[in-house]
Amino acid sequence: MDAKRIAGEKAVELVEDGMTVGLGTGSTSYWAIQKIGQRIKEGLKVKAVASSKQSESIAKELSIPIIPFSEVECIDLYIDGADEVDKNQNLIKGGGGALLREKILASFSKQFIVIVDPSKIVETLGKFPLPVEIVPFAAELTIKRIQELGCTTQIRQKDGAQFVSDNGNIILDCHFGAIPDPSDMNLKLHMIPGVVETGIFVNSLVSTVIVGNN
Ligand code: 5RP
Numbered sequence: 001m002d003a004k005r006i007a008g009e010k011a012v013e014l015v016e017d018g019m020t021v022g023l024g025t026g027s028t029s030y031w032a033i034q035k036i037g038q039r040i041k042e043g044l045k046v047k048a049v050a051s052s053k054q055s056e057s058i059a060k061e062l063s064i065p066i067i068p069f070s071e072v073e074c075i076d077l078y079i080d081g082a083d084e085v086d087k088n089q090n091l092i093k094g095g096g097g098a099l100l101r102e103k104i105l106a107s108f109s110k111q112f113i114v115i116v117d118p119s120k121i122v123e124t125l126g127k128f129p130l131p132v133e134i135v136p137f138a139a140e141l142t143i144k145r146i147q148e149l150g151c152t153t154q155i156r157q158k159d160g161a162q163f164v165s166d167n168g169n170i171i172l173d174c175h176f177g178a179i180p181d182p183s184d185m186n187l188k189l190h191m192i193p194g195v196v197e198t199g200i201f202v203n204s205l206v207s208t209v210i211v212g213n214n
Contacts, residue, residue, distance in 0.1 A: 001214055002212075003117035003118060004027055004028040004030075004031055004115070004212060005212065006213065006214060007028060007115035007116060007210045007211060007212030008029065008031030008032035008033075008034075008035060008079070010115075010210050011113045011210050012032050012035040012036055012079070014113060015039065015046060015077060016076075017044060017045045019076040020047045020048070020049065020072060020073075020074065020075050021046050021048045021077050021079065022048070022049055022051065022077065022079065022080070023036075023048050023049065023050045023059055023064075024051055024055065024081055024102065024115075025052040025054060025055050025080065026080075026081040026095065028117070028212075029055060029079065029080055030058065032079045033055060033062065033064070034062065036048070037062025037063065040064055046065070047065050047066075048064050048065060048066055049066065049067060049075060049105065051078075051080060051102045051105050052098040052166055053166050054096070074110060075109040075110065076109070076110050076111065077109065077110070077111050078105045078112045078113065079113045079115060080102055080113075080114065081116060081120075082120055082201070083095040083120065083199070084120055084125050084127070084128045085122065086122055086124055087123055087124075089203040089206045089209055090183070090200065090202055090203045091114065091125075091199075091200070091205075091206065092130055092131075092199050093201050095128070098165070099197055100165065100166075100167055100196055100197040101166060106201060107205060111207040111208070112206055113207060113208050113210060114206055114208065114209045115210050115212070116211055118211055120211075124180055125178075125179040125200070126178040127177065129154070129175045129176075130151070130176060130179065130198065130199050130200065131171050131198075132146060132171070132173075132197075133165055133170070133171055133172075133195075133196040133198075134146075134169060134170050134171075134172055135169055136168075136169065136170055139194070142192060142194030142195065145194075146195070149176075149185070149189070151174040151176045152175045153173065153174050153175070154173045154175075155170055155172055155173075156170070156171040156172070167196070169196055179200070182200045182202060185200060186198050186200040
């Protein structure tokens with residue numbers, strides 16, 4: 001079986017009746033959402049919140065009850081993928097462009113379960129371009145300040161047009177090569193006005209990393 005599917009389905013073993021579950025975004029989370037849908041058909045009683053419009057629509061097709069954030073008291077379990085996981089369990093996320101909502105869910109969850117295939121495990125973060133969400137206003141100036149931190153940048157495109165996040169913002173893919181101190185880089189990026197969120201998820205957010213092996 002596909003390693004992403006193995007990781008996603010394994011994580012869903014942690015889901016229990018009565019939980020509010022956070023649904024991640026991407027091809028690994030897809031399998032977790034499918035499995036939750038299957039377990040609901042078998043009688044599991046949960047509510048869910050989604051980290052993207054894409055995941056919300058997959059969940060609705062599977063009759064997973066999605067509740068608005070105004071009704072969320074706490075998220076018991078948040079299951080999501082990652083683009084890189086370093087040896088200290090720091091992450092790069094945002095390959096799908098959903099990093100802001102994903103970080104909000106991770107920070108409000110009692111447990112954040114990261115699901116990956118072995119290719120995502122790295123010694124040091126940064127080979128994967130770091131996604132940074134920035135506001136469109138004066139984006140050129142924000143980008144200059146980000147480049148001063150030692151990276152080259154690309155404004156993310158999709159289908160020949162500028163990618164727009166679910167929050168109406170730009171995603172900037174930042175090529176650092178290596179990010180030896182993820183926590184420090186996250187803070188430096190957050191000091192720049194115009195930066196909304198970064199794809200660095202520091203290890204204090206992470207409860208468990210499940211690596212699927214096939
Ligand atoms: C989306 C994400 C994804 O979790 C990350 O890109 C991993 O995706 P995939 O499971 O498709 O490899 O952060 O914003």
